[in-house]
Amino acid sequence: MSLLGLDPELVAKARRLAARAAAPVIDLARAHTTVSVERATLRLAGITGADTAHRAGDVPWVNRVVDTVREHCGLEHGAALPVFHALAEHNLGSLTELAEATAAGQVRYRLPTGRDRTRAARTARTAIARGIRTLDRNRTQRDRLIAKLGDPPQRPWIYLIVATGDIDEDVVQAGNAARAGADVIAVIRSTGQSLLDYVPEGATHHGFAGTYATQENFRIMRAALDEVSREVGRYVRLTNYASGLCMPEIAVLAGLQRLDMMLNDSMYGILFRDINPVRTFVDQRFSRQVHARAGIIINTGEDNYLTTADAVEAAHTVTVSQLLNEHFAHEAGLADWQLGLGHAFEINPDIPDSFRLELAHALLARELFPDAPLKWMPPTKHMTGNVFRGYLLDGFFNLAGALTGQGILLVGMMTEAVVTPFLSDRDLALENVRYVLGAAGNLREDFRPAPDGLIVKRAHQVLGEAVDLLERIVDRGLLRAIAEGTFGLMRRPEDGGKGADGVVAKADGYCNPAIDLLEAES
Known part of the structure; x- marks a missing residue:
């Protein structure tokens, strides 16, 4: 039952406008590939490891191969055809052997034709299909573990961050957090990893303000949380970041190691990491196709705008971004239950009726996306060194989550923006969440905002403003709207940003079996 009395025609109009605004960008994404999409495709085909003998440091084999293919014959037709033709031509047994031969200068890549092309396409499809079957097996295993161990007994799920820089230390903190009541563990990435155009290899112990996202780190943490899940009697979910210049590759690695959630926003990298818009939209479409197949819940980043x-x-602008994220996600094959659309408790607490306004915004998101596990973010912008005030603000945030039926509740820290939280801070924060959710119980069933009150009027106002903005975006184009600073006040031109040189227009005859297989399933 609607508590806000939203006009269903206006809601439908908002979704139609979002679809129209997104359509040219989707067409652009379909018409291009990127170096990261091609690397992700080869990762599905089984390539792993790195060139440890390189003078400038370890270079992942997949980067070595894709860069060389691009140098020899371009990526306009994709990397799969030249790679699997070279594999047969040189009678090599694995992609790793091919990468080693490439590094030694023993391989000259070319685009095959005729029977050679047919053979290369067939072999590539077989190898990539094996990788996709691994995604399928991991999805089935997750479902079995949830059926066996059980889901958390309540919503919202309690989401807590670890960020030590050392994967072994992260494992200890994650286990303790799960034992203290956390349902979702998010491993923050090392600062700046989103701007690396490669994915590091192996376990890492030296990240700054976070831990590097690598396949081995994913494996280690998932195995540790499986053990803790059996101990606490519920399936504990694992989150990382499919964003930045390697968004598609990290999505693949997450699926291969059975991660459960990934931060994956359509515009975050553009706005807050100054990554080229076209690169971002191409990469996010492929990454979301992978997430859809792997049964991974995405978390979007609207909270950052605030x-x-x-x-x-x-x-x-948060509502507009949520509607755009929803459409991009559906087009890529994600279901509503996989859409952890983001929003945040970031209104200045000194404003009169600030809590009522927060309730209006949270309830609007809940009613616009009734089947999505919304990700509700705690206060950060207006946190200060007054930890007592911060703890109270987090309590209000938790209460708003209980009243408005949020799906994923990120635990707020009273020391936010002051220090990296101590373990004791996290324990107190979890105590705050447990108390508020326990005391509120099913208070949501008693919460009925007055039809002519501030909460309802504010929600209608925000929806109306969102529709007006979507109409302007349809007229001017989404890429232009981004360039003009519509979202988060960040101005990002279409031809600017990092990674633009990694975008390639597809030629007629472009071949990527991964996309074909993922779209066929979708």
Whole structure:
């Protein structure tokens, strides 16, 4: 039952406008590939490891191969055909052997034709299909573990971050967090990894303000949380970041190691990491196709807009971004239950009725996306050194989550923006969440905002402003809207940003069996 009395015609109009705004960008994404999409494709085919003898440091074999293919014959037709033709031509037994021969200068890549092309396409499809079957097996295993161990007994799921820089230390903190009540563990990435155009190899112990996202780190943490899940009697989910210049590759690695959630926003990298818009939209479409197949829940990043723009004045831009993220996700094959659309508790607490405004925004998101496990983010922008005030703000945030039926509740820290939280801070924060959710119980069934009250009026106002903005975006184009600073006050031109040189227009006859297999399933 609707508590806000939203006009269903206006809601439908908003979705139609979002689809129209997204359509040219989807066409652009379909018409291009990137170096990361091609690397992700080869990762599905089984390539792993790195060139440890390189003078400038370890270079992943997949980077070595894709860069050489691009140098020899371009990526306009994809990497799969030249790679699997070279594999047969040189009678090599694995992609790793091919990479080693490539590094030694023994391979000259070319685009095969005729029977050679047919043979290379068939062999590539077989290898990539094996990788996709691994995604399928991991999805089935997750379902079996949830059936056996059980899901958390309540919603919202309690989501807590670890960020030591050392995967072994992360394992200890994650286990303790799960024992203390966390349902989802997010491993923060090392600062700046989103701007690396390669994925490091192996276990890492030296990240700054986070731990590197690598396949081995994913494996280690998933295995540790499986053990803790059996101990606590519920399936504990694992989150990382499919964003930045290696978004598609990290999505693949997450699926191969059975991660459960990935931060994956359509515009975050553009706005907050200055990554080229076209690169980002191409990469996010492929990554979401992988997430859809792997049964991974995505978390989007609308909460970040409210750290740079005013949370009241810019509230409608969050709604617009949520609608766009929803459409991009559906087009890539994600279901509603996989859409952890983001929003945040970021209104200045000194504003009169700030809590009522927060309730209006949270309830609007809940009613616009009734089947999505919304990810509700705690206060950060207005946290200060007054940890007592911060703890109280987090309590209000938790109460808003209980009242409005949020799906994923990120645990707020009273020391946010002051220090990296101590273990004791996390324990107190979890205590806050447990108390509020336990005391509130099913208070949501008693919560009925007045039809002519501030909460309902504010929600209608934000929806109306969102529709007006979507109409302007349809007229001017989404890429232009981004360039003009519509979201988060960040101005990002279409031809600017990092990674633009990694975007390639597809030629007629472009071949990528991974996309074909993923789209066929979708």
